[in-house]
Structures are given as structure tokens and as C-alpha cells.
Amino acid sequence: MPELPEVETVCRGLRPVVTGQVIARVAVRRRDLRHPFPAGLKRHLESRRMMSITRRAKYILIHLDNGYVLVIHLGMSGRLVLYPASYKPKTHDHFILYLADGRQIVLNDARRFGLVDLVAVDDLDSHGLFSHLGPEPLSRNFSGAVLGRALAGRTAAIKQAIMDQRLVVGVGNIYASEALFQAGIDPQIPAGMLRPAQCAALAGSIKKVLQQAIKAGGSTLRDHRQATGEQGYFQHHFMVYDRAGAPCPRCSSGGCEQARIVRIIQGGRASFYCPACQK
Ligand SMILES: [Zn+2]
The missing domain is CATH 3.20.190.10 (MutM-like, N-terminal)
Known part of the structure; x- marks a missing residue:
């Protein structure tokens, strides 16, 4: 998609x-x-x-x-x-x-x-397609403080929370796993449990993974093509998504070769993370 x-x-x-x-x-x-x-x-x-x-x-x-x-x-x-x-x-x-x-x-x-x-x-803003939407992740309206306020009291897993369009738009299944990995956060922890520093790290990593993907021209999972008809190529740069069983890039760069990416199911969708370095 x-x-x-x-x-x-x-x-x-x-x-x-x-x-x-x-x-x-x-x-x-x-x-x-x-x-x-x-x-x-x-x-x-x-x-x-x-x-x-x-x-x-x-x-x-x-x-x-x-x-x-x-x-x-x-x-x-x-x-x-x-x-x-x-x-x-x-x-x-x-x-x-x-x-x-x-x-x-x-x-x-x-x-x-x-x-x-x-x-x-x-x-436009009051239209049924748009009225419920949260902030744009790449805009100044989205920050660690904004994310922290939106997550307060939430018991849903953080992976599912950041995919809720009312909280922040446009964080789909792939980039949710990637952003949580970059922030070093376990996708299963209750959203309301995140500390302010983790909220700041996660808001930053959401922006970063989306910007990296845009820069690379978008991924081509399924049959997406760019407006020019060219295939994008960001799928080669995923750190954890669809890499179950592979060595964790962060742990292995730190000298730990044993840590492996794990695939779990959350809300019917696959999540990928490293149990060793995502807490
Ligand atoms: Zn790791």
C-alpha cells in the first residue's frame, strides 16, 4: 500500500x-x-x-x-x-x-x-475525510511534547497508537516498526508509559524515517511507482521491517552478533523489532 x-x-x-x-x-x-x-x-x-x-x-x-x-x-x-x-x-x-x-x-x-x-x-478542514486527522508528522505541529500529550493515559501498544491517524497522520505499518527501532522503543509497551525523552526520540525518529523514505523516492512494496513511472528503492534500506531472523543492525554494530530481529503480530499486523535493544 x-x-x-x-x-x-x-x-x-x-x-x-x-x-x-x-x-x-x-x-x-x-x-x-x-x-x-x-x-x-x-x-x-x-x-x-x-x-x-x-x-x-x-x-x-x-x-x-x-x-x-x-x-x-x-x-x-x-x-x-x-x-x-x-x-x-x-x-x-x-x-x-x-x-x-x-x-x-x-x-x-x-x-x-x-x-x-x-x-x-x-x-477542506471540516470535510469528513480530513476533520478527524491529527498533525502532519513532518510539520512543526508534531513534536515530542505533542506526542506525549496525545499518548497520555493510552493503554494501547505504542506501535498501534502511532498508527492512529487521529494522533499523527501517515505513519503506516512499515514506518511504525522502523521509527520504533530507531528510537529504541519496544513496540508492545503501553503508549501512556512512554517517558518524555522517549516521546521526543520517537517523534524525531518518525520524522527521520519518513524523510529518509521520501529522499529515497518511496518504497515499492506491492506495485507503487513514482509519478514519473520510475520504481522507488527504499525497501533496501529497512532496518527491521520484513527482516525477521536477521542480525539486529544496532546490536551487531555494537559487537553483539546474537541479537536477531523478531516478527510479532499486533492488531493483525506484523511488527518487527529487536528484543535486545528496544525496551
Ligand atoms: Zn538490537
Whole structure:
């Protein structure tokens, strides 16, 4: 599933090449994805200029010159790719923006868990998709102090707490394991038990792992691709994720060769950690 770094990578890939471009024509090639395509979608998009592309959690926001925002979520398997004018639609290309210069922005979503919506810019924060969302992890609004306040009194395991979008957005299963490893925190400890220094370390490591992933172009677990169509490669840099049985990178660099990464299940999802150095 595309996580925050992949979605940010798509936004950064598209931003310089489509900002300021006019959408000449729109093709909606089926009735629905996760939900039906919104009524009036073509009418609100055609002949409009794309003013900016931003991201909120894992939603891509294309701001138009008519006060509306085109909202796109990639779901489990969606890809948003910029193609030249010569591109011919393929199976699962469900939604296409034909730009005035001939290029095409194509949403391909084989599993159809994705979403396309249209929201007035003034209604964005109060919209049902966004109103419950916590702070952006890479913003100044997210810090150890903010995390500590949000975790206070929580009995859920810290791994599950940091994946709660109301607490902080965009920390998916992979990056939760990676951030907890970097902070040296056991994923199973009750969230409310974290000390202030651990909250600060964890907030810092969440920012760090997400920034590292964005820098590397996003991972390509499942079938994610960058907006340019290039494969990302961050999966090679995971420290613990999907590395059960491998030596712990931190313990082995400290001279302990015995410590191994362990896989456990939390809330139905796999977690990876080192019992020797994550307390
Ligand atoms: Zn270790």
C-alpha cells in the first residue's frame, strides 16, 4: 500500500511539471472506485488550471483556479502517473486528466480501493475525510511534547497508537516498526508509559524515517511507482521491517552478533523489532 512517503513522492514528482497547466478534458472510465466518482466532476475540472499540488495525510490535493480541490487517494494499489500524449489507456486506467499540452495524468487502480473527490477549498478542514486527522508528522505541529500529550493515559501498544491517524497522520505499518527501532522503543509497551525523552526520540525518529523514505523516492512494496513511472528503492534500506531472523543492525554494530530481529503480530499486523535493544 502506498504510505506517506510514496504519496509525497508522487506529489513532488507531479508538482513541477503540472502546476499551472490547464486540464483540457477529463475521462471517467467507470462509475466508481471505493465510492462513486462525484457528480459534476468533469464540469468542475475541464478548462480549469491546476494552481498547486499539496498533500494531507495520504491524500493528494490538486488545487484548481475555481476554488475547488481535486482529492485523490491511491488506496491499496493506485498509481498516479504522468504520460506523454501518445499514451493509450490500459486496463484499470479509471480516471484520466488530459492536459492542454497533450500530456495525461492517469489514475490506475486495479483493486479500486482508491478515491476521487471534489471539495471546495474552504470546506477542506471540516470535510469528513480530513476533520478527524491529527498533525502532519513532518510539520512543526508534531513534536515530542505533542506526542506525549496525545499518548497520555493510552493503554494501547505504542506501535498501534502511532498508527492512529487521529494522533499523527501517515505513519503506516512499515514506518511504525522502523521509527520504533530507531528510537529504541519496544513496540508492545503501553503508549501512556512512554517517558518524555522517549516521546521526543520517537517523534524525531518518525520524522527521520519518513524523510529518509521520501529522499529515497518511496518504497515499492506491492506495485507503487513514482509519478514519473520510475520504481522507488527504499525497501533496501529497512532496518527491521520484513527482516525477521536477521542480525539486529544496532546490536551487531555494537559487537553483539546474537541479537536477531523478531516478527510479532499486533492488531493483525506484523511488527518487527529487536528484543535486545528496544525496551
Ligand atoms: Zn538490537
